[in-house]
Amino acid sequence: MVVVGPDLRYAVPVVGGHHGANDLARELARLGIEPVITTATETRGRESVEGIAARSGCDIVNRDSTRAVNAAVLDADVPLYAIAGPGIVVAGPGVSFLVRKGEYVVGVGCRKDVPAADVTRAVSEAFREAGVAPAEVLVYATTEKKRxxxxxxxxxxxxxxxxxxxxxxTLNAEEAPSPSRASLIGLAGVAEPAALAVSKRKELVFAKQTYGSVTVAIAR
Known part of the structure; x- marks a missing residue:
């Protein structure tokens, strides 16, 4: 939320500065309205997680982490690690996870000791059926039980x-539209809940399909 004074001199972000309000205030500068940015990181000359994501062309997967990380940025330099990938990242709650921008999240479930070729074949077939290109994928997601x-x-x-x-x-907080054998391991599902949990719009665009020993769902 941005408040503009009645004299149209100042634009002050009052809510959601790091989530678009600061950017909107800066855009209003083109109309001669001076932006007044008051978020702590900016006023102290520190770059926020959201700022780094925008500069790097990335999306923040776990947005709930940014409050703690931005608070830490105020006190000290927080390390920034760039991983070219392919790779796997396991991070704690105090770590913000940024990935190159993509629209889709692919949820994957599988049986124990599944061959890599079976997973690759299943995901590739799901891409073909859903009309999704690998380059459009934000991230892949599954249960921690498959670590x-x-x-x-x-x-x-x-x-x-x-x-x-x-x-x-996290998985059980999402509604699984399709029945799942994952109930045997205490989960409402894997592929669909995983895709929905990380997606931005919480929109399931490709319901769970089973390909042999692999299940795949796609959300955005």
Whole structure:
């Protein structure tokens, strides 16, 4: 939210400065309205997570992390790691995870010891059916229970993507439209909830499909 004075001299972001309000205030400068930016990072000459994401052409996967990270930025230099990938990132709650911009999140479930070729084939078939190109993928997501699944890890690396592991609470917070055998391991689902949990619009564009021992769903 940006408040503009009745004399049209100043534009002051009052809510959501790091989520578009600061940018809107700066845009109003083209009309001769002076932006008054008051977010702590900007007033102290520090770059926020959102600023780094915009400058780098990235999306923030876990937006809930930015408050803690931006607060830390005020006190000290916070390290920034760039990973070219393919790669896998396991991060704690105090880490903001940025990925190159893409629209789609691919949720993947699989049986134990699935071969990498089976996962790659399943995801590629899902892309073909959904009309999605690999370059349009923001990130791949699955349950943390698959952290040691070598075939899944190798397949995502082969696809040139990044894989995010989600905990049970995060997955079960999403409504799984399709029935799932994941209930046997205490989950409402894997592919669909994983895709929805990380997606920006929470819109399932490709419902879960099963390809042998692999399930795939796509959201945006």
């Amino acid at each position: 040691g699944e070598a075939g899944l890890l190798a397949a995502v690396a082969d696809l040139g993507g990044n894989l995010v592991f989600l905990d049970d609470e």
